[in-house]
Amino acid sequence: MESAAYHRPMLMNSLLAWSLAAFSLLLLVAYEGRLYWIGRHHPERTARYANVRLRMKWVTAMSSQPGFEVVAVQALRNTLMSATISASTAALAVMGSVTLAGGSLAGKFTVGAPDEQLHAVLQAMLVMTLFASYVCSAMAMRHYGHASFIMSMPVSSPERVTFTPAAVTHVHRAGLLYSWGLRLFLMAAPLVAGIVHPAAMPVVTVLLLVALHFFDQPALLDVE
Template structure:
């Protein structure tokens, strides 16, 4: 087999793109399984429980409305910044690439025609990633806003239903913000593939390695009230063990 011919063959370059996508999907599936078996080893699950605890504490203390506004404002600003950045990146990419001007000349009825337009398909994938980042960050802003209203009107009241809905909305906002940020990060391997498609795989592996460093909880303080072990977790705080709002 002539490896030089293989690596320079446009058809074989789809292998690199497919493997890169599978790597990202496999990593997200891994996080789901590990998060279900050992929630306190995954940052997303830990953050969700911290948000739930924050809502319960803040709604039980009258006069904390200002703290609620300030805390949620920071989250709103972060999600708004990511949404704006994603849309600007999408507009800039479409403008510089001229992708929108060329779509009228495509023959979508021919799979062969699409297979030969490798560069254009990469740009389409990049546009979809930027749009996904914009969409999920915008939805995060929406749910953060609704959660702010629910938490504020429930301060000082003992309403389990309202508290549960507020936790669910806040955790859903955090989850969508996480997806939006990850989609934006995945644009980097795609941009690298514009120079060389085979560089997409090692770049994706490097991205997954970086994400893994931030997604795991490697250390628990000795005075923590939670015992983390390789087989799962064992909590000693009934309030922390609550899974309220984590299914959002």
């Protein structure tokens, strides 16, 4: 009887911790789902659409001005360096997370208490999120590199005219992947908070969503 009374508060605390973590993840999913819906039906209200349009017009403008090849490549090199920094930071964070938690994850998943299992789940999600951030940033580097080769061709050359649509695609994909790499890296914050204490996870999630709300607002609403 005493043992059951002792374990009951522990079970309730575990259920509360799992509920807080699930609620935080649902908030993130709901926000991204709403943003996806807005992007499908009202794309002009999202920064993603405005930035895509800007990048496409930039490639078109640079492809019609002879003598600006070096300027275009330098601009792409700057964005390439930004993606490189993001990828390197995410890779270091992945290695640090695996070093700190990798050896104990398997044991916590199988024989750990509910609290330890939640801790292991959040650690595993943190590693996967950081790795996904690295992959997105690395792929953005790849597309920026391909775009640099095309944008360095002389504007008057027939090869440049042939490959300009490919440059538009590469720059478009690179921008989206870089954005997702940064976004996933920011989403690691609630997971870190949940690992420290489950009660902190919803608070950090709400703060992150507020930041993402301003992050997703288009800067140019009246530009056609």
